[in-house]
Amino acid sequence: MSDKPIFQKLYNAIIAGDRSGLEKAVGDALKGGIPPSDIIEKGMSPGMKEVGERFARYEIYLPEMMMAAEAWEGAMKVLEPKLLESGSELRKVGRVVIGTVKGDIHSIGKNIVGAMLKMNGFEVFDLGVDVAASAFVTKAEEVGADIIAVSALMSTTIPQQKSVIEHLQARGARKKYRVLVGGGSTTQEWADSIGADGYGRTAGDAAALALKAVAKK
């Protein structure tokens, strides 16, 4: 029996952001003897890629991205232990700590970037909004992050992006992480002036920068 229909089910469930549907499809695939790595690479990952592309074409938006990402994360909770059992490991592209700076409560842009990064294979640790500078550093150290992504929307909160970099320097950890900045009031000029490693004007830019950053490591 061809495995194609089950991969199609997995793919569709990701596109639809159908968490329970995906978990069922994963369960069926595992029962059917399909290796976890194939479930991911032949069924789920193509779905995530398609979600990312449809978003880039403005055919879908944030809710679809978030639901696809949540469906993926739910399925991975089942699959990761199976991968370990079978002696393989899902290769994560990288780890990103993301948040909106202290004093700023805007989250949509951050959420879009976070979802986009997940689409591209990153493991994302989202600290939420109004996050102290030190919290970015502490989390990055805790999870062994590759990238710290710092979002700020307002002209009067972007100075906190500089503060994150200063906190990294104070802990002697600046060189360990790539720091990417973004958000409404940020510019390339600003990013350069504070010594950030990259500036993403759009979510797509952020993902591209992140991929480039881990490739350099």
Next chain:
Amino acid sequence: MLSFDEVVERALTGPICTERDFDLGILVPNLRKVIEKYGIKYDPQNPVPNDDDLADRVWEAGMEFLVETGVYCLDTERRIIFSREEIEGALESCPRKVVFGEGKDAREMPRRLPEDATPPWCSGSGAGPVSTEWNLINIVKTYAEDPLSDGITAPCLTNLDGRDLVAGSPRGVEGAIRTVLLVREALRRAGRPGMPVVNEVASAVRATEHIAGHSFGNPDTDFIEIGTMHELKVDFDALNKVAYCQAVGNLTFAENGVILGGFAGGPAGVAVVSAAYNPVDLLVIRGVVQHSFAVLIERGTTSSRETIWARSVANQATARNSPLPMVTPVYTMAGPMTEMCYYEYAAGIIASVVPGGSIELAPPSRGVVVDHSGPIEEIFGNAVAHAVAGMSRKEADGLVLALLDRYEDRLKDPPAGTRFQDYFDVGSGTPRKECLELYRKMRREMTDKFGLKMALTSPYL
């Protein structure tokens, strides 16, 4: 003196440090080092020591400690560091002869020394929580009617029309506004419309609420009470209140409640930290008054032997070395309408005034029980404060020891007292007979047994 802008700059760019490292890696070791270096030792037998050398050593210890430790900004996780020269510059630039209040109610804040005959500043009426707006009006009016009352601390509303007042929420904003408006009306009814409100606004927790309430009060002559956090810490919220006061030209009571048993350790550490706070109150809080009190961690009391010792030593240290006046809050453990409440007030007041401070009569029952305000006890306190101006520290020590004898063993289980509306006729705005009987009895005791010449100004003789 350094500008406030410079202080803010240091909050944003000073050396980075986690809070834990500040507390246990810097503050505590530095404090222990200076206590040992300067030989500061608690003497339980003399709660009001007569020792200028000790006072001066506490001061020096405080200044050295401050230079080495700095002030911690929670929001930026950085230390604000000052040099000794900058501290001296601040002390020299201290505002002098500051006037509070308006018209016939204008009062100059006195700068006092140990054993000073200058009458102390007395503010009071509460900051205690109240359940109804009528209680608030009556408490404030009653205290304000005493001619010895120089300023008002506003009680704290706990609900709006029966709905819980939640700090930081829109009810907090409305609560702050309403408090200010009610206090002003109470003062008007007392015939003291120009009396300064010294803790605008008691129910306000956050800068938003303070500033909102302030817009409805009297910005030129009222105070905002702005506090540091335990110990030697500030945050943006506190600094924002300062920024606002600077812009408006307000007066500030700079508040520091040092916890005995907290990071400051025992009485010796508390005395040193209290002294250190004096220039902090000038430089960071831009205060015109240091509003400092030692409080015991376990019971939240300020009338225990060790807190009284810490207070009297710190007051002497500061009064002898700094032009920034001190107004010390005096709380009681016992509730209103109890003899113990009166004794505690008397002890706390004597231990504050004789060493060189002024006083704020803070609420009974530690200021935490709803409707346990004691404006009559506070009027008594005004008279005690005036009666002991000019007294020697030696005599004060004897009085305080005698008063401690009367209540110390009950500090762990003090009498609860009576609710305001149960001993006060809220409708007519007058104290009930039993309240006045106790008040007069305690006045007589102060005169007959303790030899205090109590003023005759009270409206309730």
Next chain:
Amino acid sequence: MLSFWTVVERAFNGPICTERDFELGVFVPNLRKIVEKYGIKYDPQNPVPADDDLADRVWEAGMEFLVETGVYCVDTERRILFSREEIDGALASGPCGRVFGEGKDTRVMPKRVPEDATPPWCSVGPTSSPLSSELHYVNLVKAYAENPLGDGITIPCLTRVNGQPIVGGSPLGIEGAIRAVLLTREGMRRAGRPGMPIVNGVTTAARAQEHIAAHHFGIRRTDALEIGTIHEMKVDFDTMNKVAFSQAASNLIFAENGVILGGLAGGPAGVAVVTAAYNPVDLLVLRGAVQHPFPTHFDLGITSARDTIWARSVSNQAVTRHSTLPVVNVGYSAAGPMTKMLFYEHCAWVIASVVCGGSVEVGASARGTALDYTSPVEPLLASEVAHAVAGMSRNEANKIVKALLEKYEPQLREPPVGQKYQECCDPVTGQPKSEFLELYLEIRKEMADQFGIQFTSVSPYL
């Protein structure tokens, strides 16, 4: 209408819900269901549709969506729910004819409907665009205030105090907010418009304490505080604290909602419905005197894209046909000052707004985020256009907007940067440079010749 304190009560006692569950479990499914039920479909060929039935369906969809979804309080993690009766009660109590400004600068906020000949309200200014220095502030405000068609002024956002960057929420934020108000009052005084209302008090302020602190220094009862919801359908204590203060101080409120196209509201259809739903929210929760919407493209960060213009047009029609709460649309354009594109963009969304029943606030250039990229000239032209198109049909407006979109749409991703204020205007005199004035006159002529826009002679630059 429900009292504000009842609304606060519901923030404390409403049904508990995590933020995630509100977003993906309540908001998104409700919106999708309702968009489908009412058949709301985006039509890219008609950015300014002449379709009363569509407008009415968007309105009904918005009201049904609001009843089922409610508003989320982030600080209490609860939903504030309203019944349809309560919503209708709010709409019936809506403010009419609110007066802004003082003395000879007093203006009454008009209530308009689609194709209304009533002149629209025009707020002019940089719409919170950031300025690097207060040295330019007074002259910039003065230049805006000199526009006789400007009914209210939006003030720029200071980013530095004494050379230090302003950090929102810090003491510098307090000082920045105070300074912005003081400088603005002086700018208006110099323009001979001392009573002109400030309508975005206080733009440098990030938090409630900054707004309220600055208030003490010159925000009057006849000015407006700008208070916004959080994307989407959310509020927090800080927002509600500003409202509580405004209630006590008797301030007017511009209730701001920038629905993000591409965010939780999804595409243009969802954005139109959510924008409509916000109208009674602005009455009930924010106690607004005006709804102040700006549907923004999540990627481009502007309101002049085709899909955002469609969403704006449709929601303006929906709201103005059904609600007493007037709409003042605010816009963010991509191009920088002293570029043709910026003129076209401003004109496009302004025409769409005015003809569909709204008023306008013009307007931010360079997405409102680039430091110093602001000028008084383009908003002046846009305000002239706004007045000129009052009474125009939607069909006519549609043709003009489509033609304007053709001129700039391909450049939205990479718009011309333009020039900073101090490059295109003389910061000392406050006057635009001669080449800038030439460009202004050129575009003015183009609008008249190509589109038949009839300009008056009020402009100070003629």
